[in-house]
Amino acid sequence: MGKQVTEMLKGTLEGIVLAILSGRPAYGYEITAWLRDQGFSDIAEGTVYALLVRIEQRGLVDVEKIPSEKGPPRKVYSLNAQGREHLEEFWRTWSFLTERLEQLREGGN
Amino acid sequence: MGKQVTEMLKGTLEGIVLAILSGRPAYGYEITAWLRDQGFSDIAEGTVYALLVRIEQRGLVDVEKIPSEKGPPRKVYSLNAQGREHLEEFWRTWSFLTERLEQLREGGN
DNA sequence: ACTGGTACATAGTAACGCTGAATAGTGACG
DNA sequence: CGTCACTATTCAGCGTTACTATGTACCAGT
Numbered sequence: 001m002g003k004q005v006t007e008m009l010k011g012t013l014e015g016i017v018l019a020i021l022s023g024r025p026a027y028g029y030e031i032t033a034w035l036r037d038q039g040f041s042d043i044a045e046g047t048v049y050a051l052l053v054r055i056e057q058r059g060l061v062d063v064e065k066i067p068s069e070k071g072p073p074r075k076v077y078s079l080n081a082q083g084r085e086h087l088e089e090f091w092r093t094w095s096f097l098t099e100r101l102e103q104l105r106e107g108g109n
Numbered sequence: 110m111g112k113q114v115t116e117m118l119k120g121t122l123e124g125i126v127l128a129i130l131s132g133r134p135a136y137g138y139e140i141t142a143w144l145r146d147q148g149f150s151d152i153a154e155g156t157v158y159a160l161l162v163r164i165e166q167r168g169l170v171d172v173e174k175i176p177s178e179k180g181p182p183r184k185v186y187s188l189n190a191q192g193r194e195h196l197e198e199f200w201r202t203w204s205f206l207t208e209r210l211e212q213l214r215e216g217g218n
Numbered sequence: 219a220c221t222g223g224t225a226c227a228t229a230g231t232a233a234c235g236c237t238g239a240a241t242a243g244t245g246a247c248g
Numbered sequence: 249c250g251t252c253a254c255t256a257t258t259c260a261g262c263g264t265t266a267c268t269a270t271g272t273a274c275c276a277g278t
Contacts (some may be wrong), residue, residue: 002202003263003264004120004198004199004202005202005205006120006234006235006236006263006264007119007120007123007208007234007235008119008120008121008202008203008206008241009120009234009235010116010117010119010233010234010235010264011115011116011117011233011234012116012117012121012206012210013111013120013235014116014234015210015233016209016210016213019210019213019214019274020213023234023243027256027257028256028257029255029256038209039205040209042236044235044236044237044238045256045257046235046236046237046239046257046258046259047234047235047236049237049256049257049258049259050235050258050259051235052235052257053258054234059196062248063264064218065223068243068255068256069244069255070242070243070244070245070254070255070256071242071243071244071245071254071255071256071257072242072243072244072255072256072257073243073256073257074255074256074257075256075257089113089114091110091214092112092202093113093114093117094117094210096114096122096148097114097118097121098207098258099116099126100147100148100149101121101124101125101128101203104125104128104129105200107132112233115265115266115267116233116234116265116266118265118266119233119234119235119264119265120265122265122266123265136225136226137226137227138224138225138226139223147249147252151267152266152267153266153267153268153269154225154226154227154270155226155227155266155267155268156229156265156266156267158225158226158227158228159227159228159265159266160265161226161236162227162228163265164265166223177224177225177274177275178224178275178276179223179224179225179274179276180223180224180273180274180275181224181225181226181259181272181273181274181275182225183224183225184224184225184226186253193222197250208233208234
């Protein structure tokens with residue numbers, strides 16, 4: 001898509017992944033595929049894995065290794081209590097931003 | 110406010126400033142003050158100036174130096190044609206993001 | 219002379235996502 | 249068996265962006 005999305009994803013992608021995990025546990029490959037499906041056409045695989053490592057180290061998710069029928073074992077992530085808190089904080093911040101931008105969009109023209 | 114906003118601003122702040130300039134020409138100090146008023150409580154002055162230099166170098170704005178009654182002359186920026194194009198592209202990207210996130214927010218709970 | 223408000227500028231740092239590649243297991247096909 | 253394709257994770261190095269922390273400069277009021 002372009003560099004503009006890339007920059008805008010900073011800080012947002014983490015929230016997106018947390019939001020996905022709030023619905024159901026998931027593993028990296030699955031999340032990447034889902035994102036591509038949703039139109040995030042050029043999110044690099046490495047990006048998602050790095051993000052998952054990060055949120056794991058911050059204690060926002062629990063991890064379970066589950067054997068796959070095809071290929072190496074999956075690392076399945078699920079949101080824990082701290083992760084849910086963080087996600088809510090994310091939504092608050094996001095709302096703040098969208099409100100400001102909505103105002104600008106209307107008022108600016 | 111916090112690190113979360115900081116990261117989310119990446120890529121967005123530029124759009125915000127362009128949106129401001131689409132309404133009327135403005136100078137750095139003014140923009141910073143306006144942002145603080147709007148709740149972006151901890152946007153550093155340096156950040157805005159650096160951003161303005163960046164968009165000037167990319168040719169998105171025209172610049173005019175105008176003497177101020179108080180203090181050094183102001184550098185007044187106004188959006189040019191290329192800047193308007195870039196702003197529209199920004200709105201498109203922003204819409205894409207908000208749509209995806211709105212879906213996640215509803216579906217996730 | 220000193221303080222405070224206005225106005226701009228910049229060097230250094232940290233965070234985040236991308237690029238590109240490596241590693242590794244499984245199943246299918248010839 | 250060898251190789252290809254798919255699944256799945258990991259990592260080093262890079263570019264962009266925003267923050268920190270200053271510094272410069274001009275003017276008004278005391």
